[in-house]
Amino acid sequence: MTPALNSLSQRIAARLSSSQRDDHYLHNDFHALTAATLDMEKRFDRAERIPSPPQEMRLEALRRFRLAQELTEREWRMVFYGLADNDPLYPDQPILLEDDTFFPRVNSAIKKRIETKTLKRRDWAALCSSYFAYQHQLPETNPHWCVLRGHIAQGYLVVKAAIRREKSWMKTIEFYHDIFTPQAGGVISRQLLAGENNSLSSLEKNRANP
Structure with missing residues (x-):
């Protein structure tokens, strides 16, 4: 996971900690958080399948x-x-x-x-x-x-x-x-607190197809 996404993960975790103090609850949601951030990284990496150019060209x-x-x-x-x-x-x-x-x-x-x-x-x-x-x-x-x-x-x-x-x-x-935005992770935090175990994977189900 890149530092940017890791930082996002930590901000989400902090929001979860401040909202819910039950250790068992948090343990479960940290697993969901990890899955969500990894899913996010994959989605952005393959968005429209635009490959990064070779380093030498850059x-x-x-x-x-x-x-x-x-x-x-x-x-x-x-x-x-x-x-x-x-x-x-x-x-x-x-x-x-x-x-x-x-x-x-x-x-x-x-x-x-x-x-x-x-x-x-x-x-x-x-x-x-x-x-x-x-x-x-x-x-x-x-x-x-x-x-x-x-x-x-x-x-x-x-x-x-x-x-x-x-x-x-x-x-x-x-x-x-x-x-x-500086508030990155708010949407994912709210979804995890609402009990959604795979926030990003549920996106396609919650949004209408084009």
Whole structure:
């Protein structure tokens, strides 16, 4: 499980602990929580089956980006995919999500695409990939990661508006709408407290098919 999802799991567990003190009850729900978070990770990993590009392609784009070279739209997408990538050629160089010098340029590029409503679905998926790939024990303490989270939430509205018919992966985003907010996990917490043992797996049953 990635640190981002592990952090989400811990927040949900804390909510459960504050709402229900019975040890047996919590023991059962922690099993359900584990199943739910693993299910979530799988769903986001395979959403629309958009595979992550090879690392070398991402690194090449990242190097061009750091050299301030003009990037194509495809190269920008590689950068969006590589926000959490370490470059083995430059081991002392921070990843973009922790780089105070270069992240502002990424921030501006994302904001421009959102404001002009030109953010593509694959670009949004790339941002999600970096969001979940970020390796940090407490990702929410990184302001750049929090900014990315906000962009993903806003960007989803742009992507949604450009798609005429709701896709299956969109149902997951719509239902668990708080996953890209500081309150992430609230929906899952409420479902677990209500006795649903497999919150995410029950999603398809609870939502009408397109």
